[in-house]
Amino acid sequence: MSRKARLWLLAVGGIGVAVLLACAAFDLPGFGGTSHPYGERAVRSALARHTANVISSVNFDQRAFDTLGEESILFAAVLGTVVLLRETRDEHSEPPETVRVDPHVRRYALIALPVTLLIGLYIIAHGQLSPGGGFQGGVIVATALHLLYIAIDYKALERIRPAAAYAIADAAGEAAYVLLGTAGLLAGSVFLANFLPYGTFNTLSSGGTVPLLNAAIGVEVAGATVVLLARFLDQALEIEGGGTGGTGRQDEEANRS
Amino acid sequence: MSVLPYLAAGWVFLVGCYGLATSRNLIHAVGCLSVCQSSTYVLLLAVGYRRGGTAPVFSDIAPGSRPVVDPVVQALVLTDVVVGATVTALLLALVIQTAKRHGTVDPDELSELRG
Amino acid sequence: MADLLVVLALTLVVAAATAAVLTRDPARQALVLALLGLALAVLFTALQSPDVALSQLAVGSALTPLMLLLTVRKVRGRGHRGGRKRGRA
Numbered sequence: 107m108s109r110k111a112r113l114w115l116l117a118v119g120g121i122g123v124a125v126l127l128a129c130a131a132f133d134l135p136g137f138g139g140t141s142h143p144y145g146e147r148a149v150r151s152a153l154a155r156h157t158a159n160v161i162s163s164v165n166f167d168q169r170a171f172d173t174l175g176e177e178s179i180l181f182a183a184v185l186g187t188v189v190l191l192r193e194t195r196d197e198h199s200e201p202p203e204t205v206r207v208d209p210h211v212r213r214y215a216l217i218a219l220p221v222t223l224l225i226g227l228y229i230i231a232h233g234q235l236s237p238g239g240g241f242q243g244g245v246i247v248a249t250a251l252h253l254l255y256i257a258i259d260y261k262a263l264e265r266i267r268p269a270a271a272y273a274i275a276d277a278a279g280e281a282a283y284v285l286l287g288t289a290g291l292l293a294g295s296v297f298l299a300n301f302l303p304y305g306t307f308n309t310l311s312s313g314g315t316v317p318l319l320n321a322a323i324g325v326e327v328a329g330a331t332v333v334l335l336a337r338f339l340d341q342a343l344e345i346e347g348g349g350t351g352g353t354g355r356q357d358e359e360a361n362r363s
Numbered sequence: 364m365s366v367l368p369y370l371a372a373g374w375v376f377l378v379g380c381y382g383l384a385t386s387r388n389l390i391h392a393v394g395c396l397s398v399c400q401s402s403t404y405v406l407l408l409a410v411g412y413r414r415g416g417t418a419p420v421f422s423d424i425a426p427g428s429r430p431v432v433d434p435v436v437q438a439l440v441l442t443d444v445v446v447g448a449t450v451t452a453l454l455l456a457l458v459i460q461t462a463k464r465h466g467t468v469d470p471d472e473l474s475e476l477r478g
Numbered sequence: 479m480a481d482l483l484v485v486l487a488l489t490l491v492v493a494a495a496t497a498a499v500l501t502r503d504p505a506r507q508a509l510v511l512a513l514l515g516l517a518l519a520v521l522f523t524a525l526q527s528p529d530v531a532l533s534q535l536a537v538g539s540a541l542t543p544l545m546l547l548l549t550v551r552k553v554r555g556r557g558h559r560g561g562r563k564r565g566r567a
Contacts, residue, residue, distance in 0.1 A: 109471075116384045120377055127373035136365035138414035138481075145411065145433030149419060152434070153426050160419040160431070161529045164438035176442040183449040190456040229532070235422045237528035241445045245536040308422055327445060331541065334452045338548040341459060342555070371488045375495040382499030390504035390549055394511055397542060398495050401518055404534070405491065408525045414480070418526045432526045440530045448537045448545075455549045462553045 156304040157313040158235045165239070166319040170298040173319075174283060177326060181280050184330045188273070191337040199344040204259050215257035222250035230324035234313040240320045244327025252335060260343055269336040272329040279326025286318055368409035376402035389458045389468040393451060400447050404440045411436035480524070487521035508546040515539035 135141060152163035165173050193199060226246035233239030255263040287298040294301035298315075305312040375398060382395030411433030417424065419434035462468050465476055494514035501507040515538020522531035 112384070116381065120380065123380075124373065124377055127376070128370065131366045131369035131373065134366070134369055134410065137368050137409055138365070138412050140413060140430070142411065142413060142433040144435045145413075145419070145431070148434050149426075149431060153421065158420060158422040159529075160421070160434040161438045161441060164434055165442065169435075169438065173442060176446050180446045180449045183446075183453040186453045187449075187456040190453075190460050235420075237418065237420055238532055239441075239529065241441060242529070242533040242536055245445060245448075245533065245541060249536065249540050330449060334449065335541075335544070338452070338455070338545050338552075342548040342551045367485065368488060371492050374492055378496050378499050387502070388504055390546060390553065391502060391507055394504065394507045394546060395499055397511065398498050398514065401491075401495065401514065401538075404518065404530070405488075405521065408522060408527055408530065411527075412484075412525050416526055418528050420528070437527045437530055440527070441533055444530065444533045444537050448541050451542055452545055455545055459549060459552055468553055 153307075155300060155314060155316075156307045157316050158308045159233065159237065159239070161237075162234045162239050162316055162320060163313065166234075166316045166323075167300050167314070170287070170319060173323070174287065174298070177280060177283060177323060180327070180330055181276065184276060184333055187334055187337055191341050193340070193345050197345050197347050199340070200346055202260050202343045204261070207257065207259070212257045215253045219250060219253040219257065222253065223247060226250055226328075230321065231310070231317075233320040233324075234316045235308060235310070240323030240325075241327055244324045244329075245331055247324075247328045248331035248335070251332065255339075260339065263339075267332060267336065269333055272332040272336070274329075275325050276329030276333060279322050279324075279329060282322040282325070283319060286315060286322065290315065368412075369406060372402045372406035372409065375399075375405060387469050387471065389461060389470060390455070392470070393454045393458060396454070397447070397451055400443075404444065407436040407440050483524045484521070487517065487524045490517040491521050493517075505547060505550045508543040508550070511546065512539045512543040515542070 148164050148168060149160050151168060152160040155163060155167060157163035157167065226243045228243075229238035229246060230240055230243030233243070251267055252263065254266060290299035290301050291297045293299075300314040300316070302314040302318075304314050311317065379395050379399035379402065382398065383392055386392040386395060413430055413432045416430045416432040419431040419437070458468060461473065465473060467473060467476075491514065494510065494517045498507055498510040498514050501510050515534060518538055519531045519535040522528075522534055
């Protein structure tokens with residue numbers, strides 16, 4: 107199809123979708139309305155289970171099975187990225203040149219690193235009480251470690267970040283979630299049932315299994331993010347050569363046929 | 364005002380689709396896809412908003428003292444933000460592989476390669 | 479007052495999203511996407527969802543642009559080296 111025909115098709119499809127979206131928007135309950143039946147039920151059931159942060163209660167208790175699906179997507183996506191970005195036989199890695207870092211940048215990054223790391227861990231630990239949780243805290247912890255790359259260089263980052271260990275942490279987080287779900291099946295009634303005592307409202311140990319599942323997600327997301335960034339940094343900075351223009355592959359295909 | 368956020372979400376989605384279809388660089392296309400993704404966040408959170416409501420976190424307010432916004436849509440968006448980023452990473456890994464195999468990231472040149 | 483804040487944040491999001499699509503150079507687009515992430519975080523805070531704003535801030539303004547920039551560097555670096563070794567590929 108020519109470029110012009112494609113643009114016409116896009117315009118027709120785009121206008122059609124726009125009209126349908128506008129019709130749907132005028133038929134939706136108005137913005138800021140007071141009728142939220144699901145929300146009210148979720149709030150009631152979160153309070154009954156002594157979880158102060160209703161969003162964590164929805165994620166890790168009321169809809170915990172849905173979160174298992176989400177984190178499996180995350181796990182599979184990380185696995186796929188690791189497989190696609192591994193160093194192949196015709197590539198070699200060269201350590202990147204060391205660069206001089208401005209002393210002000212270095213000082214600031216070295217102060218910010220422990221503070222950011224602590225904030226990330228706090229956000230994971232208090233997921234059932236205040237805004238935050240494993241998903242957000244995990245990303246913050248993982249990106250905090252990369253301040254070391256800004257402060258010193260890539261070698262220093264590689265020393266505190268053995269990617270294999272974080273890959274294991276990623277898998278362990280996913281496994282812990284499934285095992286906690288199975289424990290719910292054995293001790294309670296159903297898979298991922300909240301079988302622990304609910305504790306005192308608004309304390310760290312409240313919410314039954316919510317803090318544990320939250321911590322499992324935190325470990326998994328932190329491990330996943332570190333592994334992802336490690337693969338991309340390796341590709342951009344270290345790995346060179348190999349696979350030029352697919353000539354080797356085409357030869358192989360020619361031989362086979 | 365009562366439909367403005369929904370229309371804004373629709374605009375963000377359509378403009379992302381336009382970028383996807385006309386992109387001449389696969390990395391740019393992945394960026395446009397993440398624009399499309401963010402339109403769903405705007406739509407979901409707009410549906411769950413309640414005028415005068417506060418965040419559904421009861422660590423510093425007494426339960427029942429104030430109306431709260433819908434927590435269910437927030438939970439949906441929250442997980443998708445993080446999971447969406449890892450899917451973006453997978454797509455970028457595919458782009459790097461395409462560049463290695465074919466030496467180009469222009470979708471038009473790529474379709475010419477395969478006929 | 480709250481509505482005004484929402485409208486302002488929405489305008490910012492729409493403008494940043496449009497700019498991100500119209501920026502054709504992927505390295506510049508990554509920076510505009512970081513701005514879009516920031517605008518979305520402001521909008522989510524105005525819509526009373528601090529949880530989502532927090533994760534959008536961490537992912538949208540740091541993680542995604544960083545991965546995009548690293549991909550740009552990898553793909554461009556290849557072009558230069560490949561060009562030197564094999565002539566015009």
